[in-house]
Amino acid sequence: MQDFVFDNHTKIIFGKDQEQVVGQESISYGKKLLLHYGGGSIKNSGLYDRVVESLHEQGVEIFELGGVKPNPRVSLVREGVELCKKNNIDFILAVGGGSVIDSAKAIAAGCKYDGDVWDFFTGKAVVTDSLPLGVVLTIPAAGSESSTGSVITNEEGSYKRATGHISLRPRFAILNPVLSYTLPAYQTACGITDMISHILERYFTNDRNVELTDRLCEATLRTIINNADTVIQDPTNYDARAEIMWSGTIAHNDLLNTGRIGDWGSHDIEHEISGIYDIAHGAGLAIVFPAWMKYVYKQDVNRFVQFANRVWDVEIDLNNLEKTALAGIKKTEQFFKSIGMPVKLEEVNIDDKHFDEMASKGTERGPVGNFVKLYEDDVRQIFNLAK
């Protein structure tokens, strides 16, 4: 087990109608608030009105910036930073899913920096402080509601890059599973794939003696897998939506990687796809992960056997461990298919045209992944396995 620091201050407020406390929770951080959100869905659902009412009850002055798109753009982030600086905003409230939260985090970091906020994503600068932020979550997927990270796309050059700092952990996150009832099946499945991927990135490690976190990962994976079909078939099933929503936060709040170094190669590879093609991050992951697994499993067959056995109930064939490992990978791929995810690039009409470019861009800052370090040619081969 590696030494570690686990420091997660996000206050989770979970349950029905909990958005009504957003005003109370926000006011302790200041009177001037940026309300950040995406399109019209929160207005259509009435969530916007309920949030604004709760904020007004506490006398919060609201500034607004909507329009966040999936794969959130740095141009909107820059606009947000300018707005906040000009109006001396105290606090940012993100109402939405991972894209809105990541956009809000980038704004929060940019507010404490004199240069261009994109610097944090190129490595030219590091985040050391941010405005405090809070979240009302509508899409269980990214886990950004309790994580330190933010992923932003720079539309000039189609770069999708990440940054992170502890100050970017939201101060609170309101998780009301009812808010996820209206998510369409496809988006629900993308979210499920995203949270599963967050656990897999942590699960595949070269660190030894990480039993507790292995088992916590497996527990969370099994819960997600076990509830996936229900939330897709029966979208207003509170209990299943609740299991999925809380699992999505646990998947990415850093508990599951205490004492271990995760991989994250598949995320980096996927960012190259959705940076260019603008497909849903979850769909990209459903395509990349099985290909990545097939490419790397020989690095530690036993770990893949444990995964197959403990997560997918594959019986261990002691005379053919490789067969057991491969059966687990197959189960993973079949599961993604079963919830309506693509598992091949051709299913989302992506051909090999940009493979070279994506492999090159994805590794221009060095190899990706930790479980196995992947260089340009490795990434290209993974794209080929995912064709």
Add this chain to the structure above:
Amino acid sequence: MQDFVFDNHTKIIFGKDQEQVVGQESISYGKKLLLHYGGGSIKNSGLYDRVVESLHEQGVEIFELGGVKPNPRVSLVREGVELCKKNNIDFILAVGGGSVIDSAKAIAAGCKYDGDVWDFFTGKAVVTDSLPLGVVLTIPAAGSESSTGSVITNEEGSYKRATGHISLRPRFAILNPVLSYTLPAYQTACGITDMISHILERYFTNDRNVELTDRLCEATLRTIINNADTVIQDPTNYDARAEIMWSGTIAHNDLLNTGRIGDWGSHDIEHEISGIYDIAHGAGLAIVFPAWMKYVYKQDVNRFVQFANRVWDVEIDLNNLEKTALAGIKKTEQFFKSIGMPVKLEEVNIDDKHFDEMASKGTERGPVGNFVKLYEDDVRQIFNLAK
């Protein structure tokens, strides 16, 4: 699943030699610190010197109060409160196990209160604020290093009572598994029993649709069980000590009871035993829990079947679920025995002399437990099952 708030700000600093950062971590809370500890063991081991050196390096002014005993006494707490108030202490550092931490928490609460600190434990007053505190943990057991609770004994009348508040969660907890190497086998086993009990109290609930937390409980239980024999046979095995130490914190940091109401009857019953007889809390729990299980399992046989199957690998006999449930209870009892714990009162020389008194005192504020509400006669019957 119940609605819940999960709000745990304790920064966990885990790994070898981590006590060397205690000065840095403490100084941000103020210059005047109360160093609170138990007997001579931290002096003999050199830990005391390392902690003091780290504090001095940061220019912290140290006030000292040692002498905390197992089942910490309110008299020492009162002394601590007086010392802190007189010297305007900013921060309390507990170096030790659960007793030291609980004593430090009671002092922290008492410092912000004009009345007698015991009021918090009788229900006459509630904690609303406390001095900040930090921990260097030496005994993995109580989970107090990241919990909101404190249990104190009033030697006048042999009362053992609990209080709690979020301000009592330590600001940081330093967890160095090496510090637990010198724990004797019996104390190690008591700690293991304590952390297992913390999970069992949460596991046995009447709440439905709590799959994620069920599985996280089972994951943590299996990890503890799987490493118990190793830490007892091979006390300087870092990896096993690390699994046990981190599991002990997770067992009691409130993650495992998100969305569910735990039982806690066995803890209340055990407090009556260790309030009078001064046996180790863990040993008392090893005696009470199997008896409690036998008394209550019919409340929800299926839950006990799940426990038997998922934690103890007992095959489910669909034609005789009760048999499966009882097999899980038996495995639990056998496990406690296997690590050297008593499982009957007679093994620790306790006869039925005080059964009536303990049953009466234990229920004087109403029935104990939530899974099954236990009245005076129920508690007496559990003592009889534990004879």
